[in-house]
Amino acid sequence: MNQTIRGYTLTQWLGSGGMGEVYQGYHEVTRQTVAIKLLSRLEHAERFRNEANVQASLRHPHIALLHDFFVEGGLSCLVMEYIEGPTIEQFTRKNGPLTEEAAWKILGQVASALTYLHSHQIVHRDLKAGNIKFGGQGNAKLLDFGLARLANSPRQTRQGHLVGTAYSMAPEQFAGESTTASDCWALGVLFYEMLTGYTPFGGTTESEIGRLIQKADYLSPLKLKPTLSRTSERLIDKLLVVNPENRLTAQQVLDIIQNPAQLDSSNWTDPIRKIWGRLKF
Template identity: 70%
Template sequence: MNQSIRGYTLTQWVGAGGMGEVYQAFHADTQRTVAIKLLSRVEQAERFRNEASVQASLRHPHIALVYEFFVEKGLWCLVLEYIEGPTIEQFIQKNGPLTEESAWKVLGQIASALEYLHSRGIVHRDLKAGNIKIARHGKAKLLDFGLARFANSPKLTHQGYLIGTASSMAPEQFSGQSSPASDCWALGVLLYEMLTGQSPFGGSTHSEISRRIQRGDYLAPRKLNPNLSKASERLIDKLLTVSPERRLTAKQVMEALRHPALLEATDWLGPVLKWWDRVKP
């Protein structure tokens, strides 16, 4: 593979997403290895441009950089930081669950990235294990801003069309609503998966997954990993809360990780509210 696009030589196919193909590429003049996302679905051009606009405005150690965006001979190209390493999803498939220490480290890094996004009025809307890579020294990097949007930007989704990955979507997203709290729900799903190796809201059909999510109905993570600390289980519980107003924010997650004792305190009201979420009509 030696195809060249505006000085970038495509060296290796990396994968495919909802909007196009991703390749590893090398730029001889800058001696830089990059990832290039090529749009394959022309009807997604406006969303592709939105991804470039949102991500290019960001500078955070745990968010992949955008270097360039251009259209070359009718081909839409997004040039991104190339991150060597597996996604969390790939890591779990190969190695099983992460250790609690490693999972907390990743969680803290991604919570930091979300707090940065949310403080700028940006919602990612597709946070999941497949969109986070683990680079050298365990450094996590958040990828794929194809569904991200500024709070005041126009919607690019048709009415009634769900966006995101069903198993990581917050209850309110099934009604077309999304907010920073929706990203924090996905953070809870991510932590559950990292610690157990399984999705909290698995199901054989989309409607079954949706029903379980909207009732907050998931198996206690300690039943899958008996060695989990009470703090980890409590943290998951406070993120996978059906009411967006009661979920921890990204900033609160970072604070809880710094002071785990805060999660050990007796919480009488939380279980009652969780029970009500599951039984209310």
Template identity: 40%
Template sequence: MQTSQRGNTRLPIAMPQAGGSQMPDHVGQQLGSYQLIQMLGQGQWGSVYLGEHVHLRTQAAIKLLHGPWDEREVEGFLGEARTLASLRHPHIVRVLDFGVQQGTPFLVMEYAPGGTLRQLHPKGMRLPLQTVVAYLKQVAFALQYAHDQRLIHRDLKPENLLLGHDRQVWLCDFGLAVVAHSARSQPVQQTAGTLAYMAPEQLRGHVTAASDQYALGVLAYEWLTGSRPFSGSSIQVAVQQTLASPSLLREKVPTLPPLVERVVMRALAKDPDARFPTIEAFARALEEGSLEDATGRTMPAPEAHYVTARPSSSRGLPSGTITLLFTDIEGSTRLLQ
């Protein structure tokens, strides 16, 4: 059995082999301090297992990134993983541990018992305005925390939003395959699911914090109207994201307050400078707009129906099930230049 690198500790593990579309099933093997007890998901860049700590009997999601990777990629991964592990926010999934086995990286992450928002709200489902406001505030506050630390998510979508305890939203997948994507090219056809949320400047290769705001604007549009701003093939969506204006929200949902429409459309501006100055400002403007009725009159504020924070705990990981889907595009966390 091979050994893995975790700081200065070497632990016996077994890891996937590179090559092929189907990776070996490692259920029953030990990865670091965790026994792999169930495969939860598999994607182009990695596999996720349910793991149980061999001593504490706590559970975690173990993400194995397909390898092997070369030395430069491994060093890039370790730097990314250290940054991710340092993030502490009520609405960001915690990275608990990470390591490398013969050039193949892995991460140990906490559970989100409710799965993803994509699972909870399938494509085409319209959500109540106050539910959208609650979701966006949680995601925006998490992203504002990351932006304040000069980090950009780059791949915001419902599959990367998990439901934790008390139905809190947890943001995950801050571009965990950054180095792999830089070294392993990918056909544009495989990026369609993510292209729908990509800002025009991101499609041109220039990403800023405002790109995350655009993606959150797409989420707001989709949840409020039941459809994304643009549809079609990969190429068609990319062209529309860059050149076309989306239909107004009130053309699809006339009962939406006018200010909500203006707020979302501003977040979807082609020019990043025309969007809100921060992603938190976007979320607060949407909340303010939600207090209007369809005629523009201000209504009383509704009672909050979501939890804004979860306490930290040293009593081990929460239990439950998680679904981690894999980013198949170069949507990585990077330091702002």
């Protein structure tokens, strides 16, 4: 493979996503190794531009940097920071769940990235293990802003069309609503998956997954990994809450990481809220 686009030589195919193919590239002049996403489906051109517009302004240590966006020969190209290493999804499939210490570390890094996005009124809308890579020294980087949007911007998809990855979607997303709280639900799903190696909502069809999610009906992570701390279980419980108004924010997750004892004080309303969420549907 020696195809060259705008001075970048494509050296290796890295994978494909919903909108395009991703390659490792190298610029002969700057000697910079990058990741290049090439749009493969023309009907997604508007989303591809949206990804560039959203990501271009972002500067955060746990968000992949966008270097350039251009159209060459009718082909839309995103040039991004190249991050060596697997995604969290790839890692857990090969090696099993992370240690609790490692999971908390990555949780804090991703929560920090979400706090930054949400402070800029940006909702990621597709936070999942496959969109987070391990950088150097175990540092996580959030990728793929193809579905991201400003919190108050108009929908880019038609009514009734689901946006996101079903198993990590919040209950309100099945009704077409996405807010910063939806990202925090996905953060809870991510934490559960890092700790156990499984997703909390494992139905075989999208509708079955949706029914489980809308009741917050999931197996306690302690059943899958009995050595987990009660603190991790409580944190998941406070993120996977049906009512988005009662969910922890990304900033609150950061605060808890600084002082986990906040989760030790039992709240007698939590079990009632959980039971009510399951009975509503």
